[in-house]
Amino acid sequence: MDNAREHPDPARPGARADVPVGRIVRTVVPAVAACLVLGACGGGDTAGKDADTSTVAPGSGGTLTVAMASDMRSMDPFGALSNSYTDNSRLNAVYDSLFWHEAKTGKVMPQIGESLTPDPGNASWTLKLKPDVKFSDGTPYDATAVKFTWDEHAAPARKSYQAGTIAAVKATEVVDPTTLKVTLTGPNANFDHIVASNLSFIVSPTAYRKDPAGFARNPVGAGPYTFKEWTTGDHMTFVKNRGYWQGAAKPYADTVVFKVIQDSTQGLETVYSGGADMKVSVNAEDPVRAGQKGLETKTVTIIGGESIYFNTKRAPFDDVRARRAVHLALDADEVNKISFSGNGTPTHSIFPPESPLVDAGTETVQRTDRAQAQRLLDELAAEGKPLDFTYSIPQNANAQRTAEYIMTSLRALRNISVKIAPMPIAAFQTDIVINKNYQAAMFSYYLSDAEPGLYVNLYSTSPNNYLLYANPTVDRNLDQARTTNDPAQRKAAYTAVAAQLKQDAPLWTYQSSVVTAFHRSTVVGMVLSNDGMVLMDRIGLKG
Structure with a gap:
């Protein structure tokens, strides 16, 4: 799961609405992955032109500049988020993919x-x-x-x-x-x-x-590009691998620069003005705004979403009543209006609505019921356990806005106190992902497939279970889904997992998981995997 949140920094899921320029089409994928939006909205220098350039061969040469919402913690695959859009395009440039x-x-x-x-x-x-x-x-x-x-x-x-x-x-x-x-x-x-x-x-x-400690900043792989330089917080530069296994014709660009632009609006404007050629984003409003500016847009909707994570082994959220109270007190539609200007996709499930992995209508969170939330809070207070916690968030303006809505909504109830703790991205990753040192945290996650994503993030003994959540019913059904070839059995298992998540409330997911790539019309050969990775051997600039 990915904790780097974008809106406007890393990493916020989003959705599309009707836009005056171009069009965006959602296609439901009848497979374990997700859906692809093959949206085409012209280029940054020509408005309104529909196009899909994934099969167009780029010309040779030039510099491709990619805007990224955040820097990386490490360029080795051990300390990087290899299954997240935040890191995987840069990793693909150096290592390629199996x-x-x-x-x-x-x-x-x-x-x-x-x-x-x-x-x-x-x-x-x-x-x-x-x-x-x-x-x-x-x-x-x-x-x-x-x-x-x-x-x-x-x-x-x-x-x-x-x-x-x-x-x-x-x-x-x-x-x-x-x-x-x-x-x-x-x-x-x-x-x-x-x-x-x-x-x-x-x-x-x-x-x-030769240098295990230094490898993270001087990586060597078999990818289309080789690492040249890294200015922390600013950019990475990669140059064409002249010995690339696919031959001299690939990759197409001579140089690729990944430029860190944390502010989402600035990133969009940089692409539109030509200061960058493209960006991969999870900001809810970017597909709409990019379309309005005539940029070409591709979007992948997958399992996951923006959520509140509860540390289920640490007070106060080691008590399921505390977790349920927060679920019941909050409203995903209100978050969408306040934080996403109504352009996002509010949700009540980690699974997309059309997912073939669960029964139709399956939800994983509890719907808003503030009266019931208050009853639970009063019950906890009567036992000497009024709800008091710190909410850790990535340090950016939109995360702060969402957190303030959450804090205001919760403070409207009795017997609850919440403090917001904004943290730099690197420190946030260390505390939540590595040390699991938190009570509640804003967390965005993007799973290209249920396997291994749900297993490693929910199974009780998994080191990647950042919730520290343990339930034997969930474990048993994750095992069943992992071992079967039968789609019906797999669907039944994941539906049972979803039902248990709704009951145990270890996370509150309120925004769908959507990854968008938008680029200028000068970019061709764009292929986006279903976890938001750009295939760097195929992309380039028009000849």
């Missing part, structure tokens, strides 16, 4: 990985790599390199964000340079989705061993 999720279908697509197939029973899988791929330092990208990277994810000292994901892997065995045998801790019919979402960025073992 596999990726196609947004139109939710299918796992090959890249450096050639195939990933299960043995009967789904307890072991065989990974095949394309032959003769090399890292930019000239060393082989082989099965040994994949094993090395995955072993590092599993090492406790590494504190990898993917520690919960890799826990599903019991052992790996190098069969030959292009073949890795993977034995799982238990059957998993969807392990290929896990790899595509969370384990696709592979490091050069030689470069990593």
Whole structure:
């Protein structure tokens, strides 16, 4: 899950409304991923032109400038958010990908990985790599390199964000340079989705061993670009990998600059004016505003959303009544009006409304009922436990606005006190994601697939369970969904998970999870995966 919030900083989900320029079309994907909006709204220098340039080959040369809402914590795949739009495009530039999720279908697509197939029973899988791929330092990208990277994810000292994901892997065995045998801790019919979402960025073992501490700021991979420089808080620069495995024609641009522009309005205006070529965003209003300015827009809607996370092992939210009281006191529609100017997509579920993973109408949060909220607060106060907590948020203006609405709504009730604690993004990530040192926190998360996303974020023993939530019914159904090939059984399992989440109230999700890429008409070859990753080997500028 991703905690970097954008609105206007990182990272806020959003939605579209009818706009006067161009059009945006939502397509529901009948697969485990999400839906893709193939919206086309012209370019920053020509208004109103519908276009989808994903199949248009760019010209060679030039500098592609990408506006990003936040800087990265690390450029190695252990300390980066590899399954989040905030980091994955930059990681893809340096490392490329083993596999990726196609947004139109939710299918796992090959890249450096050639195939990933299960043995009967789904307890072991065989990974095949394309032959003769090399890292930019000239060393082989082989099965040994994949094993090395995955072993590092599993090492406790590494504190990898993917520690919960890799826990599903019991052992790996190098069969030959292009073949890795993977034995799982238990059957998993969807392990290929896990790899595509969370384990696709592979490091050069030689470069990593030379300088493990420095690798995070001097990464070496097999991607279309090589790392050149990083000015913290300002920009990263990558240059064309002249030894790229796809040949001299790729990548298309000579240089890619990822420019940090935290303010959403400034980011949009920078793209519109030509100071940047594109931006990937989760701001609710960006699709509308970008369309009005004639920018071309692509949007992916996935599992997750903007939420309040409750630390279920720490007072006061170790008591389910406290969590339910907050659910019942707040209104997702009011948040949408106040924080998103009515342009967002309020929700009552972590699943999109059209999701094939759950029964229609399935909700994961409790609807507004302030009278019942007050009864719960009074009950807690009568036991000497009036609700008093700190609400941690990322440090930006729109997060502050949403938090102030939440604080005002809660303070309108008796026996409750809440303080807002704005934090810089890096400190926020450290406290909530790494140390789990919080009572309640604003948290945005984007899951390209239920597997492994829901498993690693909700399973009781997962190190990525930032809620510290534990429920045996949820565990049992997550196991069932992981092991079955039957869509009906998977749907029943996730519907049961949703029902338990609604009852236990470990998080309050109020805004849908939407990732948008908008760009000028000079950008072509735009392919967006269903977790918001731009495929950097395909994008470039018009010839």
